[in-house]
Amino acid sequence: MAVIDATLPRAVVRPRIDKTKGVMGWLTTVDHKRIAIMYLYTTVFFFLVGGILALLIRIQLAEPNNSFFSSNPVANAQIYNQIFTMHGTTMIFLWIIPVWAGFGNYFVPLMIGARDMAFPRVNALSYWLIPAGGLVMYSGFLFGGTGDAGWTGYVPLTEKLYSPQVGQDLWILGLHLLGISSMLGGINFLVTIHNLRAPGMTWFRLPLFVWSMEITSALVVLASPFLAGALLMVLLDRQLGTCFFDPSCGGNALLYQLLFWFYSHPAVYIMILPSFGLISEVIPVFSRKPIFGYRAMAYSMAAIAVLGFLVFIHHMFMTGLPTAVTMTFSATSMIIGVPTGVKIFNWLATMWGGSIRFDTPMLFAAGFLVMFLIGGIDGVYLGSVPVDSILHGTYWVVAHIHYVLFGGSVFGVFAGMYYWFPKVTGRFLSERLGKLHFWLMLIGMNLAFMPMHVLGLLGMPRRIATYPGGDGWGPWNSVSTFGAFVVAMSITVFLINFVVSMRAPKTAPDDPWEGNSLEWATTSPPPPHNFDVVPEVRSLRPVRDLRRARRAATAESASPA
Amino acid sequence: MRLLAACVEGPMSPFCGSGPVNGTELTVYTAIFWGSVALGSFVAAMLVFSFFRFRRRSDDEPEPVQVHGNSRLELTWTAVPFVVLFGLFILSAVSLFFVNNVSASPKAASQVQDKVLGEQFAWVVTYPNGQQTVGTLYLPVGTPVNLSITSKDVIHSLFIPELLGQKNAVPGQVNTAWLEADQPGVWYGQCTELCGYGHYSMRIEVVALNYPDYNACVNTGKTIVTTSASCTKSGGSGS
Numbered sequence: 001m002a003v004i005d006a007t008l009p010r011a012v013v014r015p016r017i018d019k020t021k022g023v024m025g026w027l028t029t030v031d032h033k034r035i036a037i038m039y040l041y042t043t044v045f046f047f048l049v050g051g052i053l054a055l056l057i058r059i060q061l062a063e064p065n066n067s068f069f070s071s072n073p074v075a076n077a078q079i080y081n082q083i084f085t086m087h088g089t090t091m092i093f094l095w096i097i098p099v100w101a102g103f104g105n106y107f108v109p110l111m112i113g114a115r116d117m118a119f120p121r122v123n124a125l126s127y128w129l130i131p132a133g134g135l136v137m138y139s140g141f142l143f144g145g146t147g148d149a150g151w152t153g154y155v156p157l158t159e160k161l162y163s164p165q166v167g168q169d170l171w172i173l174g175l176h177l178l179g180i181s182s183m184l185g186g187i188n189f190l191v192t193i194h195n196l197r198a199p200g201m202t203w204f205r206l207p208l209f210v211w212s213m214e215i216t217s218a219l220v221v222l223a224s225p226f227l228a229g230a231l232l233m234v235l236l237d238r239q240l241g242t243c244f245f246d247p248s249c250g251g252n253a254l255l256y257q258l259l260f261w262f263y264s265h266p267a268v269y270i271m272i273l274p275s276f277g278l279i280s281e282v283i284p285v286f287s288r289k290p291i292f293g294y295r296a297m298a299y300s301m302a303a304i305a306v307l308g309f310l311v312f313i314h315h316m317f318m319t320g321l322p323t324a325v326t327m328t329f330s331a332t333s334m335i336i337g338v339p340t341g342v343k344i345f346n347w348l349a350t351m352w353g354g355s356i357r358f359d360t361p362m363l364f365a366a367g368f369l370v371m372f373l374i375g376g377i378d379g380v381y382l383g384s385v386p387v388d389s390i391l392h393g394t395y396w397v398v399a400h401i402h403y404v405l406f407g408g409s410v411f412g413v414f415a416g417m418y419y420w421f422p423k424v425t426g427r428f429l430s431e432r433l434g435k436l437h438f439w440l441m442l443i444g445m446n447l448a449f450m451p452m453h454v455l456g457l458l459g460m461p462r463r464i465a466t467y468p469g470g471d472g473w474g475p476w477n478s479v480s481t482f483g484a485f486v487v488a489m490s491i492t493v494f495l496i497n498f499v500v501s502m503r504a505p506k507t508a509p510d511d512p513w514e515g516n517s518l519e520w521a522t523t524s525p526p527p528p529h530n531f532d533v534v535p536e537v538r539s540l541r542p543v544r545d546l547r548r549a550r551r552a553a554t555a556e557s558a559s560p561a
Numbered sequence: 562m563r564l565l566a567a568c569v570e571g572p573m574s575p576f577c578g579s580g581p582v583n584g585t586e587l588t589v590y591t592a593i594f595w596g597s598v599a600l601g602s603f604v605a606a607m608l609v610f611s612f613f614r615f616r617r618r619s620d621d622e623p624e625p626v627q628v629h630g631n632s633r634l635e636l637t638w639t640a641v642p643f644v645v646l647f648g649l650f651i652l653s654a655v656s657l658f659f660v661n662n663v664s665a666s667p668k669a670a671s672q673v674q675d676k677v678l679g680e681q682f683a684w685v686v687t688y689p690n691g692q693q694t695v696g697t698l699y700l701p702v703g704t705p706v707n708l709s710i711t712s713k714d715v716i717h718s719l720f721i722p723e724l725l726g727q728k729n730a731v732p733g734q735v736n737t738a739w740l741e742a743d744q745p746g747v748w749y750g751q752c753t754e755l756c757g758y759g760h761y762s763m764r765i766e767v768v769a770l771n772y773p774d775y776n777a778c779v780n781t782g783k784t785i786v787t788t789s790a791s792c793t794k795s796g797g798s799g800s
Binding site for chain 2: 292356
């Protein structure tokens with residue numbers, strides 16, 4: 001009978017060392033860190049593509065009666081509709097949602113002290129479905145046009161009668177692949193977080209980023225099937241002549257919206273919760289204080305997730321639902337502001353009395369706080385049905401989503417890029433270029449999106465290909481277009497920073513920021529097996545504990561006996 | 562409020578509107594505006610203040626005092642936004658009953674019933690006497706007009722920011738919305754739900770006329786197809 005040596009570390013997953021070198025090594029890898037790096041490259045690539053589409057949109061709208069894509073007004077509008085549809089779909093499904101899966105892939109196992117994700121092969125599959133989904137969706141450009149009904153793809157517009165092009169089917173199939181990727185990834189994260197935590201890593205010692213990935217994954221697993229179902233029904237209507245949504249043969253046009261938003265409102269939180277988690281890591285580290293109200297931060301994320309399922313009707317306030325229904329969802333939409341407010345106040349309190357160092361990650365976190373505040377407050381207007389009546393479907397809504405998703409999620413992503421870059425590569429991104437990137441992006445986004453509030457109040461509908469000159473929309477659109485190009489410059493600075501920094505020597509130490517969570521306990525970059533010895537976790541900030549113990553030991557040996 | 566309105570005046574701005582529905586919507590908007598300015602600028606000021614006040618200085622201790630939380634504070638900033646948001650919700654809910662239902666108007670007894678059909682890419686209005694206009698909606702001044710809105714093909718949204726706000730036109734379903742103009746004038750509306758390549762061009766002109774002119778216009782029995790109303794000679798200047 002074997003005797004179990006109680007002194008051995010308890011972690012049991014045997015590290016998978018990739019023996020294959022070179023390109024084949026990357027193509028066949030099941031290592032969570034390599035998969036994560038591929039996730040990040042792929043999603044940043046799609047971010048750039050989506051960004052170029054955004055610039056095309058802004059060029060077309062820069063002035064009244066513009067015909068940038070074609071001198072034929074019908075063709076011009078058809079191309080415009082494809083471009084903003086692909087812009088929205090790309091930014092949501094090929095950038096923000098999977099980029100967090102990428103960060104989660106790299107850092108969830110490290111932060112909980114695990115050797116890998118629970119299902120490494122499934123993990124590789126979830127990654128490979130992303131480029132596949134993207135290619136299927138974009139291949140529409142080769143077959144007479146992509147989907148052009150917006151990222152929401154409302155029926156009956158997506159029915160074959162109104163969108164006959166095969167690109168609309170490819171759009172649906174591409175989204176299906178991305179949905180499967182999300183669900184597999186979500187299950188993988190849940191199993192990993194539930195089963196592979198290091199000794200002592202109790203639920204209330206989990207880093208808040210891990211909490212955010214846990215909650216996000218639960219949302220993904222619960223909500224994504226509704227999107228898959230709705231899209232499948234559209235596909236059946238289009239290809240097999242079923243009649244789910246066409247009222248002329250007994251279908252219901254609003255049924256799609258119910259199913260779609262039952263996924264897509266929680267999806268908003270799928271996009272923003274990981275950002276909340278990341279910001280909750282960055283602010284304490286750079287303020288030298290513990291997160292204020294740790295449990296409230298975890299609970300408020302859970303509350304947002306639960307409420308996130310109960311607000312989706314606010315996307316349908318104008319569809320003619322009974323007053324009692326819209327009123328109920330107006331109440332929940334406003335109440336969801338409460339846990340969101342708690343988070344902002346707790347981040348503020350974390351910084352209060354702290355000793356804040358404004359390295360680039362912290363700059364992006366600070367930018368996140370103010371921009372997300374604006375986006376969140378915009379949401380309150382839209383939660384009130386009478387006010388929504390004058391704002392729904394206008395550029396005000398476009399302003400709101402960009403303050404939340406660009407000012408919130410994307411600023412969070414870049415905070416993460418600068419914060420974790422030294423861990424992933426062993427190199428620092430340049431602080432000087434990083435700060436330039438930050439200020440250009442902050443100024444650019446406000447120039448691009450603040451005028452959209454005014455455009456909404458001037459009555460400019462979203463998704464219009466062009467507009468006549470008499471409405472006073474021209475000047476504000478020109479400012480917005482200028483802002484979009486400033487944002488593009490900031491991203492260019494980031495790319496230059498990336499290339500320059502990757503050529504620099506590996507100077508990053510294991511723990512450059514004096515971090516709190518376990519990823520800083522291993523080398524930069526971490527070895528394939530992550531940890532030589534998995535550290536024991538005794539508090540919320542195990543790496544701070546280690547640092548203090550080391551300092552105390554040094555001080556003791558230095559002092560004369 | 563006037564100050565804010567001045568910077569966003571235009572032919573389709575709700576700030577330049579007319580009538581009770583627009584007035585109610587603006588009241589709620591104004592309440593949320595001041596509530597969010599007060600709360601938002603307070604929080605933003607605190608954030609920016611803390612960025613500067615608590616910057617790391619060379620004489621900082623390696624670690625400041627480690628505060629982990631404060632239940633009373635956290636309860637306060639849960640409760641205060643809750644009360645503010647709940648107040649805004651009550652105001653919204655009360656206003657919603659008025660905005661959603663023409664019978665809430667004191668003049669409901671004199672209402673006119675029109676039908677609006679959205680189609681790719683035009684608005685067709687049918688008046689009680691069966692006359693139709695395409696691209697124009699004629700209103701009698703000072704009378705509530707109840708619209709039965711539906712669609713022939715895809716989903717559209719009838720958006721008249723200065724008089725109505727909006728309501729979707731959904732195929733297979735009739736939605737109602739009402740509006741009333743206080744004075745003669747011309748206003749504009751546009752489809753706000755993506756409906757295809759002509760979405761950008763799906764506009765509607767709304768012309769409010771005094772009764773004699775209104776009767777003259779909608780009693781011709783002819784279908785008027787126009788986007789620049791031929792009956793506007795006494796329409797006066799829009800606000």
